Amino acid sequence: MVVGRPSEKSGNAPMIEVVDLWKSFNGRTVLKGVNFKVWAGETLAIIGPSGCGKSTILKHLCGLLTPDKGEIIKRSDEIGLVFQSSALLNSLTVGENLALGLRRRKLSKREQSEIIMEKLKLVGLADYINTYPPQLSGGQQKRTGFARAIVNDPKIILYDEPTTGLDPVMSTIIEDYIIELEHELKAASIVVTHQLSTWSRTADRVNLMFAGNMVWEGSPTEALQSEDQYMKQFAHATRQGPMAAGKV
Amino acid sequence: MNVTAQFKRLALTPQEMFETWFGSGLQLCGQTIIMFVLTLRCIIKGQIDWSEVWRQCYFIGVNSFVVVAITAVFTGFAMSLQIARELVLFGADTAIGGVVSLALIREIGPITAGVMVAGRVGSAIAAELTTMMVTEQIDALTVMRIDPVQFLVVPRYVAAMLMVPLLSIYAMFIGLLAGINIAHIAANLPPETFMDSVKQTILDRDFTVHFIKAGINATLVIMFSCAIGLHTRGGAEDVGIATTRSIVWTMTMIFVFNYIVTSLTYAPR
Numbered sequence: 001m002v003v004g005r006p007s008e009k010s011g012n013a014p015m016i017e018v019v020d021l022w023k024s025f026n027g028r029t030v031l032k033g034v035n036f037k038v039w040a041g042e043t044l045a046i047i048g049p050s051g052c053g054k055s056t057i058l059k060h061l062c063g064l065l066t067p068d069k070g071e072i073i074k075r076s077d078e079i080g081l082v083f084q085s086s087a088l089l090n091s092l093t094v095g096e097n098l099a100l101g102l103r104r105r106k107l108s109k110r111e112q113s114e115i116i117m118e119k120l121k122l123v124g125l126a127d128y129i130n131t132y133p134p135q136l137s138g139g140q141q142k143r144t145g146f147a148r149a150i151v152n153d154p155k156i157i158l159y160d161e162p163t164t165g166l167d168p169v170m171s172t173i174i175e176d177y178i179i180e181l182e183h184e185l186k187a188a189s190i191v192v193t194h195q196l197s198t199w200s201r202t203a204d205r206v207n208l209m210f211a212g213n214m215v216w217e218g219s220p221t222e223a224l225q226s227e228d229q230y231m232k233q234f235a236h237a238t239r240q241g242p243m244a245a246g247k248v
Numbered sequence: 249m250n251v252t253a254q255f256k257r258l259a260l261t262p263q264e265m266f267e268t269w270f271g272s273g274l275q276l277c278g279q280t281i282i283m284f285v286l287t288l289r290c291i292i293k294g295q296i297d298w299s300e301v302w303r304q305c306y307f308i309g310v311n312s313f314v315v316v317a318i319t320a321v322f323t324g325f326a327m328s329l330q331i332a333r334e335l336v337l338f339g340a341d342t343a344i345g346g347v348v349s350l351a352l353i354r355e356i357g358p359i360t361a362g363v364m365v366a367g368r369v370g371s372a373i374a375a376e377l378t379t380m381m382v383t384e385q386i387d388a389l390t391v392m393r394i395d396p397v398q399f400l401v402v403p404r405y406v407a408a409m410l411m412v413p414l415l416s417i418y419a420m421f422i423g424l425l426a427g428i429n430i431a432h433i434a435a436n437l438p439p440e441t442f443m444d445s446v447k448q449t450i451l452d453r454d455f456t457v458h459f460i461k462a463g464i465n466a467t468l469v470i471m472f473s474c475a476i477g478l479h480t481r482g483g484a485e486d487v488g489i490a491t492t493r494s495i496v497w498t499m500t501m502i503f504v505f506n507y508i509v510t511s512l513t514y515a516p517r
Binding site: 059062063064079080081083084085087088089090100101103104148 | 385389391393394
């Protein structure tokens, strides 16, 4: 069920198209016919309460899960995923973690180093190239994960809770990176989050998910002013409304 | 509380408990066989990261030399003492070296090295890979289109296939040295007599079987540990469970396969 306005951009095919996506785990249906499209150069925020199926959508998009029913059409196989937990390999240095993404491109050592340094400079971690992840702060690990996700200049970038657990300043820095990348790479981006500042700053469009369905769609400005019972409850963080605890 | 009461407390009947245990065991064996086939496929294709292999050789082999030596020394002491005591009674003290060396090369050497590698390396691999699963590091590899089997399992397997036979033969020699010492002290047997008996008893075939057993042990330790590690999901508690499961399965399988190889190669015809 898609409620709200679809923001189709005339002429171009969407970079990502999700059609009637269904998924169950151990008899519990997590996704119930999800539909959405994302175009190149656009950032879609998928928001919603914890456990509503947001991260499950991302795992489908990057091939970690296969749908029970439905279709996912991607115009590029070059996908970067920023994990909520950063997911850096602790036995490798920051530079080696980034080099993992470049393995299949058969580049020379010098070319690899140049790309790695360029990406690390972008996230302000050029001095940490030989540092191991456990020696980094949470924010630095997140930025390393960010640099690793974009090391191949992907056409599709997925962010799983990119600012959760970070202080407000670091959250703003990460949000700025997301905005910067959207302009620089012209990639189709999906940000899964429940942080108001993150979706309101980074997204061109917002989809609100609840209990496996997309229940609202619109721009961040519309989201904040919406009278829709779901969106209003989520945007204003009130207890009264259809998204009561336990209904997810 | 008796066993039936304990099962009732867990809300499982003994039959359900057995089915759960048997089902998960069968599933693990299937996962291990698939992992072995995938690993061999990568090796045949030459997809081996040699720098990682050498790093793993250091971890699996070099770091195990001390524990294997300590275990082998005391096993050699105990075994030589027992054998010497009995053979001296029958006046067959010149056969002590042969019997000790046969036991060491056919059984004790491969088992000592296998069990120590299972305890030290297998558990560490299971814990490491489970942690990587739990913290989404394996998912990150998959998203970057890196095959986790090629990246994580192949180097460990190749390194184990190089190092476990070396550790086995090393355990055998250490055990033999211990045996010579004890035979000299306890049965007053000169080392030369001990070694003469060894030379007369050991055949080339014993070395072949020794290396076959070592190779099988290496395969069991790495494949079971990796299969458990790469198929466990959950949290911190599951890392502990996976580690224990890896030790139990690899050690049990080492003893089972040791018997199978022995029965196939040394059974009376």
